Amino acid sequence: MKALKIALVIALVYAGVVASFESLLGYFQPAGQGTLVISTTDAQGQSSDRVLSQIVDKGKLYVAANHWPRSWYRQVLARPDVRVTREGKSDEYLAVPVTGKEHAGVDERHGLGLVFRILTGFPPRYFVRLDPRSDD
Numbered sequence: 001m002k003a004l005k006i007a008l009v010i011a012l013v014y015a016g017v018v019a020s021f022e023s024l025l026g027y028f029q030p031a032g033q034g035t036l037v038i039s040t041t042d043a044q045g046q047s048s049d050r051v052l053s054q055i056v057d058k059g060k061l062y063v064a065a066n067h068w069p070r071s072w073y074r075q076v077l078a079r080p081d082v083r084v085t086r087e088g089k090s091d092e093y094l095a096v097p098v099t100g101k102e103h104a105g106v107d108e109r110h111g112l113g114l115v116f117r118i119l120t121g122f123p124p125r126y127f128v129r130l131d132p133r134s135d136d
Helices: 002-028 071-078 100-109 114-119
Strands: 035-041 047-057 060-065 081-086 089-098 126-132
Touching (some): 071 089, 089 100
Antiparallel strands (some): 035 047, 047 060, 060 126, 081 089
16 A cells, blocks of 8 residues: 555656646746747647757758657648748748658757656657648
């Protein structure tokens, strides 16, 4: 019984650490070199911005849903036309969900460290490729 109580306390403390880390990251949205801002639109037509780490792989631009809070990702799936600001320039993109071999390759080449995965509670990871919209 004592071991069960200890395990429960450890699980609760761990859940608190994950919730705190994710909340602080979402609140502060640290931006810098290697990040971009994606503007998505929800079902009510409200636009919102999210700072994300950019991944450039084989000349293509990707972002990843690496955290449990991922409303931006659900919005991108529902409305794939997004505006992306990176390096001070804004452009229109089509957000394309990445699956199969492409997903496996990007994930393998741009894996996350164990400490990050522990702090985020081991969420599933999803990628979106950002294809530039042509001006034609």
